[in-house]
Amino acid sequence: MTIHLSIASQGCGCDRQDMIHSLITMDEAIARIAAHAAPVGRTEAVALDSAVGRILAQSVRSRSMVPAFDNAAMDGYAIATSALTGPGPWVLQVVARVPAGQEAKTSVAGAVAARIFTGAPIPDGADAVVMQEDVLRDGDVIHLTRRPAPGLNIRLAGSDMAKGATILDKGKRLGPRDIAACAAAGAGVVRVRRKLRVALLVTGDEVRRAGGVREAAQIWDVNRPMLSASFAELGLDIVVSAHAADSLPGLVRQLGNMAAQADLVITTGGISVGEEDHVKPAFLKLGGETLFSGVAIKPGKPVSVGRIGKAYWLGLPGNPVAAFVTWQVFGMALVRGLTGEVAGAPTRRHVVTEAAIYRKPGRCELRPVSLAGFDAQGREIISFEDATHSARVGCLPLADGLMFLPADTDSLPAGALVEFHPFSQS
Numbered sequence: 001m002t003i004h005l006s007i008a009s010q011g012c013g014c015d016r017q018d019m020i021h022s023l024i025t026m027d028e029a030i031a032r033i034a035a036h037a038a039p040v041g042r043t044e045a046v047a048l049d050s051a052v053g054r055i056l057a058q059s060v061r062s063r064s065m066v067p068a069f070d071n072a073a074m075d076g077y078a079i080a081t082s083a084l085t086g087p088g089p090w091v092l093q094v095v096a097r098v099p100a101g102q103e104a105k106t107s108v109a110g111a112v113a114a115r116i117f118t119g120a121p122i123p124d125g126a127d128a129v130v131m132q133e134d135v136l137r138d139g140d141v142i143h144l145t146r147r148p149a150p151g152l153n154i155r156l157a158g159s160d161m162a163k164g165a166t167i168l169d170k171g172k173r174l175g176p177r178d179i180a181a182c183a184a185a186g187a188g189v190v191r192v193r194r195k196l197r198v199a200l201l202v203t204g205d206e207v208r209r210a211g212g213v214r215e216a217a218q219i220w221d222v223n224r225p226m227l228s229a230s231f232a233e234l235g236l237d238i239v240v241s242a243h244a245a246d247s248l249p250g251l252v253r254q255l256g257n258m259a260a261q262a263d264l265v266i267t268t269g270g271i272s273v274g275e276e277d278h279v280k281p282a283f284l285k286l287g288g289e290t291l292f293s294g295v296a297i298k299p300g301k302p303v304s305v306g307r308i309g310k311a312y313w314l315g316l317p318g319n320p321v322a323a324f325v326t327w328q329v330f331g332m333a334l335v336r337g338l339t340g341e342v343a344g345a346p347t348r349r350h351v352v353t354e355a356a357i358y359r360k361p362g363r364c365e366l367r368p369v370s371l372a373g374f375d376a377q378g379r380e381i382i383s384f385e386d387a388t389h390s391a392r393v394g395c396l397p398l399a400d401g402l403m404f405l406p407a408d409t410d411s412l413p414a415g416a417l418v419e420f421h422p423f424s425q426s
């Protein structure tokens, strides 16, 4: 629901219509990434133990039926229900013992039982397992008072996975639950995409390592630790990470070196319009081809994507919240494309606003928000600051995702439905 209640605003000038028209929309930018970014590099076989976080390059099929044989779901006694004649109770001789991991050597024929343990193969002739709590054991016999249904407490061969069934499709990022399914299917080695090689270049004369020495007009570097942490969580291979001064020759050299080593070069800062912003000129000097440069969003308007030779370049803005938001929306889309990950995009959903919103229309706004409980109809409520501040990092730890406010929306009442884009862990 979009509500238009015009509010007078002079704005800062950066939302002027003539400027906005040179920008593309967020959906167009995502579509361009999806159309261009194809999986890079060779695939490799890795042991299941070290496959977490990797992207499957080949689907996984079950090597056998799972379970491979009928087995007991309880510790108890395997019996043949057809041998229970008359109304009962019944007295059955215990003729065998079958622990898990051993084949059943004796069959169960007639009014006899086999002592059996969870996971052990069902002996021939048996068609039910009575749990031990439901029988009375007396020496070599058991007393049974209730007739079990055929099939009771038996896990049938193939009831979990059929032989040859596709367990996981290629393009899946392997998490612990996928690893469990691979192991059950007998896939001890899986074929995955090689790790994406990324290079990170954080620009700015004013930027210094967090917590270190800094002069009066200098700031601590937020972008490098923030993005490095995201890369690590995504399992990317950081081939080089460096800081660059605001100098064109230096940037040309560093960007060129990085593009020669990495599949994806990520820069932060230096992509706006001031004469201290040398990243785009350096990219162009290296013969870079632009996929897009500037998106009608707030924050993150200058975000750019292109190619330098075979490497992709993602230019993030310097403001840390803008860098984080554009990394989440465009960077992760680029990584998904380059790694062939199929189903990793966060699912957007509708949520309701806790408070009214008044804003300057023009760019689609991606405001960090926190999930704040549910309303009387069970809809999720979000809380948020009264504006998006692209340089205020203090709200990030509390945020669960982004609220998307359409470009033409200038006000919304409390309780309005808006789109919510959850942050991935990374």
Ligand SMILES: Nc1nc2c(c(=O)[nH]1)N[C@H]1C(S)=C(S)[C@@H](COP(=O)(O)OP(=O)(O)OC[C@H]3O[C@@H](n4cnc5c(N)ncnc54)[C@H](O)[C@@H]3O)O[C@H]1N2
Pocket: 014, 202, 203, 204, 206, 207, 219, 220, 221, 222, 223, 224, 268, 269, 270, 271, 272, 273, 274, 277, 299, 300, 301, 302, 316, 317, 318, 319, 320, 322, 390, 391
């Ligand atoms: N005349 C105009 N000025 C600006 C425009 C515009 O359209 N016209 N756009 C504004 C917007 S929107 C953004 S976003 C920024 C983007 O600027 P850059 O990407 O060139 O980034 P910088 O100028 O290098 O830095 C911006 C800001 O962020 C701080 N910063 C940079 N790197 C880090 C870091 N690693 N950790 C923490 N903070 C960092 C930097 O000190 C600046 O304050 O441009 C606007 N200007």
Ligand code: MOO
Pocket: 297, 298, 299, 300, 301, 302, 317, 319, 322, 390, 391
């Ligand atoms: O787009 Mo900028 O990120 O508003 O500060």
